[in-house]
Amino acid sequence: MVSASDAVSLGTSIMAVTFDGGVILGADSRTSTGNYVANRVADKITPLSDNVYTLRSGSAADTQAIASHVQHFVAQHQAEEGDHISVKTVANLVKMMAYNNKDNLQAGLIVAGFDKHEGGQVYSISLGGTITRAPFAISGSGSTYINGFVDKNWRDNMTEQEAMDFVTRALKYAMTWDASSGGCIRTVTITSAGAKRQFIPGSDILPTYGELGREAIRA
Structure with missing residues (x-):
């Protein structure tokens, strides 16, 4: 039995936003176990189908297990239907897995994607398995650390570039102030044309106000 003092502390920064024509998912890349950074370049954005991805936070093993099971069910569903699965259906599969195992898993996930029925959609699934759809x-x-920034700067019907700037700025601030977040920034943009990935290495993430730039450090 693991005592409270021995429990592993995990951290991450993930977010997904809708824009006019699709969704963008973004995440940092640091996996931590207590004060130790186990992986500096982890990929926390996992495809569940061609048009739906999930962002994983909590226990890496637990979230990977949920994603693997859902990928299996999605593949079966699409083979039977002969068409892309809806984002809502995938989100409910994730919710069912999280809720039915809520006493055994530490998993908080965000499911986002695009389908022909409702366009870009974002669903948040909390640790207990509660599902909420939001923009x-x-x-x-x-x-x-970024609740205030997100509330102030979020706007409906942003363009793809505006949404990308919003996501990368928010993640940069989260990575600056949260010791358990860091590394690089990975994003996935999903539209009717499909999904495309973007990678921003840590060396290209400009420092926030109050931080020294790399040129000043070298000087």
Whole structure:
């Protein structure tokens, strides 16, 4: 039995937003176990189908297990139907897995994607398995540092570039102030044309106000 003092502390920063024509998912890349950074370049954005991805926070093993099971069910469903699965159906599969195992898993996830029925959609699934649809969602330890920024700067019907700038700025601030978040920024943009990935290395993430730039450090 693991005592409270021995429990592993995990951290991350993930978010997904809708824009006019699709959704963007973004995440940092640091996986931590207590004060130790186990992986600096983890990929926390997992495809569940061609048009639906999930962002994972909590226990890496638990969220990977849920994603693997859902991928299996989605593949079966699409083979039987002969068409892309809806984002809502995938989100409910994730919710069912999280809720039915809520006493055994530590998993907070965001499911986002695009389908021909309702366009871009974002669903947040909390640790207990509660599902909520919203125009944007943030989660992980770093999310507490950017609540104000997100509330102030969120706008409906942003363009793809505006949404990308919004996501990368929010994640940069979360990574700056949350010691359990960091590394690089990964994003996935999903539209009717499909999904495309973007990778921003840590060396290209400009420092926030109050931080020294790399040129000043070298000087």
